[in-house]
Amino acid sequence: MIGLCMGLAGVVWSQLLVDDFTLAWNHSIEKVRWEEDYRVAPSGLLLGEARVKGSGAGMEIPDDARLHDGSWHYQRQLPPLQPLRLGRTPQAGDYHLCIDGRCLVLSHWLGPPQASQPAVEMWSCELG
Template identity: 50%
Template sequence: MSLCLLAGALAVPLMADTVTLAWSHSVEHVRWEETWQDAPDGLHLVEARVKGSGAGMDPPPEATFKDGFWRWTPHLGPLGEVILRRSGATDDWRVCRDGECVPVGTLVPADADPVRLSPCD
């Protein structure tokens, strides 16, 4: 199993079954991260992390603070895909694999919107 970024007809294999999506909150400018894993029944949100709180991004009561982030496992069933919207008004999404993060715009056209994280066919 592997994950891909899809932008229109373009499919970019990420060569990983687990990736982290990272971005800065548009109001608070605080880093947010989500780790997604491909499984036979769909994409699973393994962990969510946020560096701070405010503007609708407060961590839930079960979150623990470790390595500078509030961390928790969201209660969300498997999804077929994750849609990444790119307005241009904020920094681009980042895709992290094996500890290295790159802007989505280095993998797909800078103006591609939406971009989808999906299992590769």
């Protein structure tokens, strides 16, 4: 059975039985919300649609994005991400992991972001 693993350097800190999820966060400087939808597949995490509320420093909206309900919606063609590496520090705030419309901060599964551990990885994995 395939699920979502979270950890670092192949060391699993948490596992979730999910087929898909949304990763959401607020840009640390512009305070603009970003969301990315992923599907969990044996080959890795497949990025679907992404949404952003606005642009700013290092946050250019893609040319093919369309404005809908106050957010710019777009899709990127990326190979499966295996792993997806996220910077995670106390200063930047935490990511939200949304499953079936319910969003919780990554701290719920991993504990709070720590300066001594400034990254986390997510990947598809076999659940035992």
